[in-house]
Amino acid sequence: MIFRYLAYLPANLIFVALSYLLSPALAGLSMLSGPRLAGVLQWFSTLDTDLDGGVAQGVKGYQADLTGWHLWWQRTCWICRNPAHGWQSELLGMPAAGSIIIRQMVTETPKNQWYVIETARGVRFFCWKRDRPLFGGFYLKLWFGWVNKSYDGRNHHYAFQIGPKRSRGDNT
Numbered sequence: 001m002i003f004r005y006l007a008y009l010p011a012n013l014i015f016v017a018l019s020y021l022l023s024p025a026l027a028g029l030s031m032l033s034g035p036r037l038a039g040v041l042q043w044f045s046t047l048d049t050d051l052d053g054g055v056a057q058g059v060k061g062y063q064a065d066l067t068g069w070h071l072w073w074q075r076t077c078w079i080c081r082n083p084a085h086g087w088q089s090e091l092l093g094m095p096a097a098g099s100i101i102i103r104q105m106v107t108e109t110p111k112n113q114w115y116v117i118e119t120a121r122g123v124r125f126f127c128w129k130r131d132r133p134l135f136g137g138f139y140l141k142l143w144f145g146w147v148n149k150s151y152d153g154r155n156h157h158y159a160f161q162i163g164p165k166r167s168r169g170d171n172t
Helices: 002-033 039-044 068-081 085-090
Strands: 100-107 112-118 124-133 139-146 158-165
Touching (some): 002 039, 002 124
Antiparallel strands (some): 124 139, 139 158
C-alpha cells in the first residue's frame, strides 16, 4: 500500500504542477470551446464536473452568469482548486467497482479518518484524512492515500492534498 503510494508521488507532483502552470491557458481554451475540456485535457481538472463545477456544487465564491475575464478567472481558480484530479483518478487511481472498505476508524476530536479499502481483485489501498484547526474557522486539510469515495463513479483518486479549508463540513 505505502510503496505504491510513494511510487506514484513524483508523477502526482508533476501533474499537479502542470495543472497550476497550464490553468490560465486551459481556462482560456474553455472560453472558446465550452466548460468541459476535450479528452485528456479534462484530466487537469475534475472528471465528475466541468470547469463551472464550483457553481453547480454551490462552492462559496463561485458565481453563475459570469462572462469574459471574470469567467476565465473563475475557471482558472477551479482548475487550481482541483489540480490534476482527472490524472489522479484515471492514471493513478484505484478501481471503484467491487471495492469494499475493510477497515474504518473515524474520530471527531480531532477530526481524523482512516480507511483500508480493497479492490475486487484483492489489492489494498488506504485513505487518511485529518482536519487540523488553525484560526478563525479555518482548518488545515490533510488527505493522503486514495480518496475513500469515488467521485467519478469509476475510480478512487490518488490524494496528496495539504491546504486550508474554511469549515469542518467542507470535504470537497
